[in-house]
Amino acid sequence: MRPVLHPARAVALSFLVAIAxxxxxxxxxxxRAExxxxxxxxxxxxxxxxxxxTGLAVVDTGTYWSPFGQALIMVLFQIGGFGMMTAATLLGLMVNRSPRLRTKLVTQAETHSLALGDITSVTRLVLVVTFAxxxxIAVLLTLRLRLAYDLPWGEAAWSGTFHAISAFNNAGFSIHADGLIRYAADALILLPVMLAIFIGGIGFPILQDLRLRFRDPRHWSLHTKLTLIGTGVLLLAGFIAVLAFEWDNPKTLGAMALPEKLLNAIFASVSARTAGFNALDIGALTRESWASHxxxxxxGGGSAGTAGGVKVGTVVILVLMVIAEIRGHTDSEAFGRRVGASAHRQAITVLVLGSAMVVLGTMVLLRISDFPTDRVIFEVISAFGTVGLSTGITADLPPLGQLTLIILMYLGRVGTITLATSLVLVERRMPYRYPEEHPIVG
Known part of the structure; x- marks a missing residue:
C-alpha cells in the first residue's frame, strides 16, 4: 500500500512545482519583451x-514581459488563486466521478471544506463562481475601456480580461506601470474590480453557505456570520481611516472632488485586504495611512478564498476570546454558539507565527538595506499578506532582500493554509493530563 502524502505537504509541494x-x-x-x-x-x-x-513586482509587467510572458503570469495567478488541489480534484471529477480519499483530503486542505462529502459541491462551486x-467582470471592463477610452477591441479585451482575473484572484498584477491610478476617477472601472476582489476574497465556504441558505441567515454557519461581520467592520474602518488621513493630502485625495474621494477611499480599503491594486500612489500616502494598511x-480576507493574511476569522475568534475574558466567562460565544477550544488554540498559533514571520522579515530587511523602517514594514506585511501593494522599494532591494520577500510570499500563501490544516489533522486527545497550575500573567 502506497503511503499517503500528508495533505498539507501536498499543497505546499504543489505550489513549489508551479513556482518552479x-x-x-x-x-x-x-x-521577455526585448x-x-x-x-x-x-x-x-x-x-x-x-x-x-501577491502582485509585488521587481519589473514593470506591461513593458518588461512579452504578451506570452504576461499571459503566463496570468495563468500562474489563476492557478494560485483557484487552488492547486481544487484544480486537481476538478480534473479527477471530469475523468472519474469518484475521487480517491487522498485527493479529497488534499482538496479539503486547500478549500477548508467542512466535510469530505461537501468537496464535490464545493469544487463545482469554485469552478462556476471563478469563471462566471x-x-x-472582464466583459464589463472591456466594454468600458473600449467605449470610454477608445481602446481597440483587442487591447480592451486583453486589459479587461487580465485585470478581471487578477482582481478575482486578489493577485494585484496590472499591465499598467501606475496600476489603476489612471482610472482613479472612473467608478465603472473601480467598482467591478472591487466586486471581483470581494467575491474572490470572502472564501468559498461562505459562498457555498450563502448559496444554500441565502434567505435564512439564522441558519448560516458561525464561520459565515463571523467572517461577514469582521469583513464589514474592517472595510468600514479602512474607509474611514483613508478618508481621515488623506483628505487634505494633495498627492492623493486632496485634489479630488467628494465623490472621487469616497470612491478611492473605499477602493483603498477593499484592495488593502490582499488584492494589491492601487488607484492612489501608495508611496505618497501619509504614515498614518500606511499604519492602517x-x-x-x-x-487579510476570508478563509479558503483567494485572499491572504492570517484571515478575518482568526482575528474575530481572538476578539471573542478577549471579550469573554473581560466578562469573566469561561467560553467565548456568538450567535448562540460556543467557539471550540481547539479553534482558540489554532487562532493563537496562526497569529503568533504570522507575527513572528513579519518581525523576522522586517529585521532582515532593516539589516541589509538603508530604507526607512515604515517602508520596510509595509513591504514585509504586503509580502506576507500576499497583498502586493508597495511603497516603491521592492525593485531596489538587494538580492537577499528580494529573496526574503520571496520566502514571505510563499509562507504567507501556503504557510497559513498548511499550518491550519496540520493543526486540525494532528490534533488528538492525550490519555493523561498533568495537574493544573496558573502562571502569573501581566
Whole structure:
C-alpha cells in the first residue's frame, strides 16, 4: 500500500512545482519583451508573486514581459488563486466521478471544506463562481475601456480580461506601470474590480453557505456570520481611516472632488485586504495611512478564498476570546454558539507565527538595506499578506532582500493554509493530563 502524502505537504509541494515551472518558462527569451531571457531572480520573484497571488513586482509587467510572458503570469495567478488541489480534484471529477480519499483530503486542505462529502459541491462551486465572475467582470471592463477610452477591441479585451482575473484572484498584477491610478476617477472601472476582489476574497465556504441558505441567515454557519461581520467592520474602518488621513493630502485625495474621494477611499480599503491594486500612489500616502494598511494587510480576507493574511476569522475568534475574558466567562460565544477550544488554540498559533514571520522579515530587511523602517514594514506585511501593494522599494532591494520577500510570499500563501490544516489533522486527545497550575500573567 502506497503511503499517503500528508495533505498539507501536498499543497505546499504543489505550489513549489508551479513556482518552479513558472520560473523556468519566464526565463525563456519568448517571455521577455526585448533581449535575452529574464535573469533567474527576476523570473523566480515574478513566479512566486504570481502563484502566491501577491502582485509585488521587481519589473514593470506591461513593458518588461512579452504578451506570452504576461499571459503566463496570468495563468500562474489563476492557478494560485483557484487552488492547486481544487484544480486537481476538478480534473479527477471530469475523468472519474469518484475521487480517491487522498485527493479529497488534499482538496479539503486547500478549500477548508467542512466535510469530505461537501468537496464535490464545493469544487463545482469554485469552478462556476471563478469563471462566471471573471467572465462578467472582464466583459464589463472591456466594454468600458473600449467605449470610454477608445481602446481597440483587442487591447480592451486583453486589459479587461487580465485585470478581471487578477482582481478575482486578489493577485494585484496590472499591465499598467501606475496600476489603476489612471482610472482613479472612473467608478465603472473601480467598482467591478472591487466586486471581483470581494467575491474572490470572502472564501468559498461562505459562498457555498450563502448559496444554500441565502434567505435564512439564522441558519448560516458561525464561520459565515463571523467572517461577514469582521469583513464589514474592517472595510468600514479602512474607509474611514483613508478618508481621515488623506483628505487634505494633495498627492492623493486632496485634489479630488467628494465623490472621487469616497470612491478611492473605499477602493483603498477593499484592495488593502490582499488584492494589491492601487488607484492612489501608495508611496505618497501619509504614515498614518500606511499604519492602517499594516493592520488590513496582515489580517487579510476570508478563509479558503483567494485572499491572504492570517484571515478575518482568526482575528474575530481572538476578539471573542478577549471579550469573554473581560466578562469573566469561561467560553467565548456568538450567535448562540460556543467557539471550540481547539479553534482558540489554532487562532493563537496562526497569529503568533504570522507575527513572528513579519518581525523576522522586517529585521532582515532593516539589516541589509538603508530604507526607512515604515517602508520596510509595509513591504514585509504586503509580502506576507500576499497583498502586493508597495511603497516603491521592492525593485531596489538587494538580492537577499528580494529573496526574503520571496520566502514571505510563499509562507504567507501556503504557510497559513498548511499550518491550519496540520493543526486540525494532528490534533488528538492525550490519555493523561498533568495537574493544573496558573502562571502569573501581566
Amino acid at each position: 515551472v513558472g520560473t523556468v518558462l519566464l526565463m525563456l527569451p519568448v517571455s 533581449g535575452p531571457g529574464a535573469p533567474w531572480l527576476i523570473a523566480l520573484f515574478t513566479s512566486v508573486s504570481a502563484v502566491c497571488v 465572475c471573471e467572465f462578467i 499594516y493592520l488590513l494587510m496582515f489580517i
